[in-house]
Amino acid sequence: SQKIEQNSEALNIQEGKTATLTCNYTNYSPAYLQWYRQDPGRGPVFLLLIRENEKEKRKERLKVTFDTTLKQSLFHITASQPADSATYLCARLSYNTDKLIFGTGTRLQVFP
């Protein structure tokens, strides 16, 4: 079955450093990988989408990569700030379906 695996352990980093979160997928490559931010008790907020044929996507301080050989996506936040503290969800979308399959998310804590 198709799965998304994220490191369930929290990532603690110091303000100003780059946070890197990992998302691994199983089976065949999804059409898209999407990254969302989720704050406690709130809905997922869309951040970035990367397609299978794209290597890298950037938006302001965010960068996402897609490596079909490693079956992995990396999500980077540069110059991290305490306000970036949240849970970050990776989700896959395949060609023949419209449902997002989410990982468990990785909690990021940025401390001053």
Place this chain on the structure above:
Amino acid sequence: EPEVTQTPSHQVTQMGQEVILRCVPISNHLYFYWYRQILGQKVEFLVSFYNNEISEKSEIFDDQFSVERPDGSNFTLKIRSTKLEDSAMYFCASRWWGQGTDTQYFGPGTRLTVL
């Protein structure tokens, strides 16, 4: 910026009762979804809806669940006879249609507590 809205934010109900969760998707969107998240677990897909019919549903979405778009703006999820294990956050999402519009936008959620 347009956003998906959901009501109520918190619903408490007794086991066996019917509940209706309401959503107003983004106005020009054509695809609608319900997801749920049990506390501490993953966000799970329930159902997708397009052109006034269900296009896909998960194993969770059994006969106790139904969806409806009663008018041009609302999208509802009904649970006929709630169980304790239905307690979760329920998220509505919507998506436009067209090239490069694969992003689903989520609402803030309804917390359902079944006692």
